[in-house]
Amino acid sequence: MNFQRINALTKKELKKTFREPAVLFMIFLFPIVFVLTFGIAFGGLGSTQPVYDIGVINLDSANSSGSAQMFIDALSNITLLHVNVYSDNQTAQNDLEQGKVQAVIIIPATFSQSLSSYYASPNNPKCWMNTTLLLYLDRGSIVATQVISPIVKKVLTSFLNQQAAPSPVNVQIASLIETRQLSAFEFMAPGMFTFASIFLIMMIAQSFTQDRENGMLKRIRTTPITSTEFMTSQIIAYMLIALIQAILVFAAIHLIGFKPQISIPAYLIAFTLVILFSLSNVGFGLITATVSRTSSAATGISFLFVLPQLFLGTFVGTSLSSAAQDACKFVPSYYVTDALTSIFLRKASIGSPAILLDFAITTISSIAVLAVGIILFKKYLKT
Amino acid sequence: MQINAYPEIVMENVIKKFDDINAVDNVSLRIARGEMFGLLGPNGAGKTTIVNILCGLIKPTSGFVTVGGYSLPKNLEDLKRIIGVCLQETTVYPYLNCEENIELFGGLHAMKKDLFEIRKRLLLTKLGLYNVSRKKVEKYSGGMKRRLSLILALIHDPQIIFLDEPTIGMDPQSRRSVWDFIKELKNENKTIFLTTHYMEEAETLCDRVGIVDFGKLIAVDTPKNLILKNGVNNLEEVFIKLAGRRIRDGV
Numbered sequence: 083m084n085f086q087r088i089n090a091l092t093k094k095e096l097k098k099t100f101r102e103p104a105v106l107f108m109i110f111l112f113p114i115v116f117v118l119t120f121g122i123a124f125g126g127l128g129s130t131q132p133v134y135d136i137g138v139i140n141l142d143s144a145n146s147s148g149s150a151q152m153f154i155d156a157l158s159n160i161t162l163l164h165v166n167v168y169s170d171n172q173t174a175q176n177d178l179e180q181g182k183v184q185a186v187i188i189i190p191a192t193f194s195q196s197l198s199s200y201y202a203s204p205n206n207p208k209c210w211m212n213t214t215l216l217l218y219l220d221r222g223s224i225v226a227t228q229v230i231s232p233i234v235k236k237v238l239t240s241f242l243n244q245q246a247a248p249s250p251v252n253v254q255i256a257s258l259i260e261t262r263q264l265s266a267f268e269f270m271a272p273g274m275f276t277f278a279s280i281f282l283i284m285m286i287a288q289s290f291t292q293d294r295e296n297g298m299l300k301r302i303r304t305t306p307i308t309s310t311e312f313m314t315s316q317i318i319a320y321m322l323i324a325l326i327q328a329i330l331v332f333a334a335i336h337l338i339g340f341k342p343q344i345s346i347p348a349y350l351i352a353f354t355l356v357i358l359f360s361l362s363n364v365g366f367g368l369i370t371a372t373v374s375r376t377s378s379a380a381t382g383i384s385f386l387f388v389l390p391q392l393f394l395g396t397f398v399g400t401s402l403s404s405a406a407q408d409a410c411k412f413v414p415s416y417y418v419t420d421a422l423t424s425i426f427l428r429k430a431s432i433g434s435p436a437i438l439l440d441f442a443i444t445t446i447s448s449i450a451v452l453a454v455g456i457i458l459f460k461k462y463l464k465t
Numbered sequence: 466m467q468i469n470a471y472p473e474i475v476m477e478n479v480i481k482k483f484d485d486i487n488a489v490d491n492v493s494l495r496i497a498r499g500e501m502f503g504l505l506g507p508n509g510a511g512k513t514t515i516v517n518i519l520c521g522l523i524k525p526t527s528g529f530v531t532v533g534g535y536s537l538p539k540n541l542e543d544l545k546r547i548i549g550v551c552l553q554e555t556t557v558y559p560y561l562n563c564e565e566n567i568e569l570f571g572g573l574h575a576m577k578k579d580l581f582e583i584r585k586r587l588l589l590t591k592l593g594l595y596n597v598s599r600k601k602v603e604k605y606s607g608g609m610k611r612r613l614s615l616i617l618a619l620i621h622d623p624q625i626i627f628l629d630e631p632t633i634g635m636d637p638q639s640r641r642s643v644w645d646f647i648k649e650l651k652n653e654n655k656t657i658f659l660t661t662h663y664m665e666e667a668e669t670l671c672d673r674v675g676i677v678d679f680g681k682l683i684a685v686d687t688p689k690n691l692i693l694k695n696g697v698n699n700l701e702e703v704f705i706k707l708a709g710r711r712i713r714d715g716v
């Protein structure tokens with residue numbers, strides 16, 4: 083193995099990818115456009131005026147001053163909010179869990195008293211009677227978690243006719259209630275990574291058949307590079323491309339609002355999975371290139387590997403029949419998507435058996451597919 | 466020029482069959498170190514097939530081949546270190562610029578950085594690409610790509626050089642300068658095996674020429690001897706006399 087030769091060829095492959103507009107589009111732009119389009123369609127982003135349903139429980143309704151009611155009216159006046167008044171906490175919490183409201187605000191019984199104490203001596207915090215406005219948020223709606231709390235705080239501030247803190251009423255986010263309701267987009271997010279990577283099969287098959295058609299492969303074969311060095315350089319190049327691709331997809335998903343709160347090791351595992359998966363795509367690409375006579379044939383034949391992986395192993399497969407779900411077990415992408423779902427959505431710990439199993443299957447299947455691809459293509463190189 | 470000196474290229478009874486045709490039909494040939502040998506022949510005669518066999522790209526159906534002392538296909542890896550090949554089809558990467566193409570091939574030959582820089586500069590200057598070396602090859606004319614293709618073949622300063630129609634598609638000026646350049650290589654005692662359809666140049670430059678037709682080597686000698694033996698005025702007449710007037714390709 084000569085590192086200089088591998089390096090030279092790896093560089094060339096990367097330059098090719100970054101300089102050919104068609105390749106650049108297919109590998110990088112297409113997944114990003116796809117994620118953004120899906121995000122806008124299913125993620126609750128992009129509708130010009132989203133409206134959040136919030137529930138309010140007024141524990142201060144007995145007070146004659148009506149301050150609490152005025153605060154509720156102030157909230158109702160915000161066009162972004164649709165206020166539902168609940169009489170008991172249980173119903174409100176149930177609706178929150180089912181996603182009918184995105185937040186529940188509990189106005190404490192001491193709300194009016196606290197306000198009165200504030201109005202009596204606005205400049206002397208020592209005389210205030212402090213109280214707490216409890217805010218429960220739907221964690222499943224990520225946009226809501228980030229939007230509602232600031233809105234409530236703002237309404238409160240202007241309601242108190244006050245420029246800035248301190249304030250007698252502090253808003254406390256009670257607890258992030260985990261609800262079952264994930265947005266369609268979040269549900270799809272893990273599959274987006276696999277989705278993007280699958281198209282490497284097509285790019286690799288095309289790249290190799292093109293080089294063969296225009297005689298470049300033959301030209302390379304007149305130099306001392308060995309087939310092992312050749313293969314190594316291609317694998318390194320496409321692993322790097324897969325990594326860049328995964329980072330871009332991640333950035334796009336992040337932009338849409340999917341921000342999984344997971345540990346650094348969990349991220350590392352997730353990216354390692356995607357990189358491992360790219361190896362199997364290199365393998366499938368090589369297999370396709372070996373059996374295809376022309377680059378256009380390669381495009382067609384690559385779909386034999388692309389489509390099953392797409393439909394059975396990414397977000398596309400989330401609503402499949404049970405028979406189809408059995409078929410999923412035969413495509414590598416399924417295990418990657420499953421592991422990513424466990425990590426990102428189910429918040430499973432990275433040492434959990436489910437993730438370890440997916441990881442093992444992904445590793446073994448990727449190496450096996452890659453090995454077959456290399457053996458076939460090496461034979462091909464020699465003839 | 467001593468023809469019987471140490472033979473750098475040896476072919477003995479080499480046959481290459483493609484399906485039912487014999488592209489190379491029992492060819493035996495010895496080429497000495499430092500010799501410049503020109504292979505002539507009508508289209509489809511088998512010239513490229515012979516070059517491909519000698520540089521290890523295809524295996525002969527039968528026969529014995531050694532190049533630079535290495536027997537093929539056993540010592541393929543060693544062979545590739547000492548040969549430089551310019552294929553008939555122009556093969557350069559369009560999405561790289563000229564220098565990047567050269568860097569790739571320098572890398573593939575694992576060249577030392579300073580030697581590489583010297584060779585690159587020298588070859589770019591000699592083949593008239595120095596001022597356009599940063600240009601994307603996509604934007605090169607056919608003749609420029611052809612000259613770049615030559616640089617790629619020679620960047621690592623190989624001892625044995627295979628040039629399959631090196632001046633194909635070039636204007637008379639470039640052709641002349643490329644032939645001058647090849648002459649310089651010969652003066653450096655390189656062994657050069659080339660194919661061409663330009664009889665005049667073959668006549669003045671090659672130590673010996675071989676004429677191949679239907680895969681058979683029908684004549685091998687110095688241009689002078691061939692002209693004398695056939696009682697004609699120049700190599701082109703020898704060629705027409707031996708290989709006939711009929712269009713051969715696709716027959």
Ligand SMILES: Nc1ncnc2c1ncn2[C@@H]1O[C@H](COP(=O)(O)OP(=O)(O)OP(=O)(O)O)[C@@H](O)[C@H]1O
Pocket residue numbers: 483484486488506507508509510511512513514515553
């Ligand atoms: N890969 C191949 N498969 C089948 N036949 C081939 C193949 N390569 C060459 N041939 C045939 O072998 C014969 C010799 O071809 P070759 O390319 O060696 O000719 P050539 O002398 O180089 O011709 P030209 O001057 O046109 O380049 C031709 O009949 C050609 O059709």
Ligand SMILES: [Mg+2]
Pocket residue numbers: 512513514553629
């Ligand atoms: Mg030819």
